[in-house]
Amino acid sequence: DSGVTQTPKHLITATGQRVTLRCSPRSGDLSVYWYQQSLDQGLQFLIQYYNGEERAKGNILERFSAQQFPDLHSELNLSSLELGDSALYFCASSVEGQGGNIQYFGAGTRLSVL
Amino acid sequence: EDQVTQSPEALRLQEGESSSLNCSYTVSGLRGLFWYRQDPGKGPEFLFTLYSAGEEKEKERLKATLTKKESFLHITAPKPEDSATYLCAVHPFSGGYNKLIFGAGTRLAVHP
Numbered sequence A: 001d002s003g004v005t006q007t008p009k010h011l012i013t014a015t016g017q018r019v020t021l022r023c024s025p026r027s028g029d030l031s032v033y034w035y036q037q038s039l040d041q042g043l044q045f046l047i048q049y050y051n052g053e054e055r056a057k058g059n060i061l062e063r064f065s066a067q068q069f070p071d072l073h074s075e076l077n078l079s080s081l082e083l084g085d086s087a088l089y090f091c092a093s094s095v096e097g098q099g100g101n102i103q104y105f106g107a108g109t110r111l112s113v114l
Numbered sequence B: 001e002d003q004v005t006q007s008p009e010a011l012r013l014q015e016g017e018s019s020s021l022n023c024s025y026t027v028s029g030l031r032g033l034f035w036y037r038q039d040p041g042k043g044p045e046f047l048f049t050l051y052s053a054g055e056e057k058e059k060e061r062l063k064a065t066l067t068k069k070e071s072f073l074h075i076t077a078p079k080p081e082d083s084a085t086y087l088c089a090v091h092p093f094s095g096g097y098n099k100l101i102f103g104a105g106t107r108l109a110v111h112p
Helices: none
Strands: A005-007 A010-013 A019-024 A031-038 A042-050 A053-057 A064-068 A074-078 A087-094 A109-113 B003-007 B010-014 B019-026 B030-038 B045-050 B056-059 B062-066 B070-075 B084-092 B106-111
Touching: A005 A087, A010 A019, A019 A087, A019 A109, A031 A074, A042 A064, A042 A074, A074 A087, B003 B084, B010 B019, B019 B030, B019 B084, B030 B070, B045 B056, B045 B062, B070 B084
Parallel strands: A010 A109, B010 B106
Antiparallel strands: A005 A019, A019 A074, A031 A042, A031 A087, A042 A053, A064 A074, A087 A109, B003 B019, B019 B070, B030 B045, B030 B084, B056 B062, B062 B070, B084 B106
16 A cells, blocks of 8 residues: 555546546655656656645646645646546655655546546 | 657566567666556556666566667566566756656556
């Protein structure tokens, strides 16, 4: 158990809908990262938050947004969903936002868009 | 452009048959290289971090090494429970705080 908690484990929804994925980091970790993993793309970095502030952005679509709350949990919002958004979404956390810090991953949320 | 390439894509071993997985990287500068293990439908599990060429880390049947251009994950006398996808990731100096770039992974199957 990495200590990173993601809910829900599975989500099934329809195209055009909006969903929210939730992540609770390990106790004491200030940084949260979101990744998308699909069969043809591998693990792709989406976005990082550190202590409530956005720190780095990757290949995150404009339809996707995220935030980190004062209690350090984070939410990833996916809107106007398309079939291609079906994937595993992982959250990871680390102690700091600095280089070389180990990122610990949650079990993921499997999103199926029908 | 920062890039990570893992080979082979898939590897089938007999129990006890040692082998190595390769991770080649091209980055502007390396803050750290990470190895993770991922079981089907689960999140990546951290194995090792390497920071400088010549560094080695060991854990049970696994040993990770690092050079200036690549890293190897050596598996000695593997067991069926070592079957998983092994992911390599780099944290380059460019690209923002702690952004990891992952390779596509090597799917390892160890048969009894």
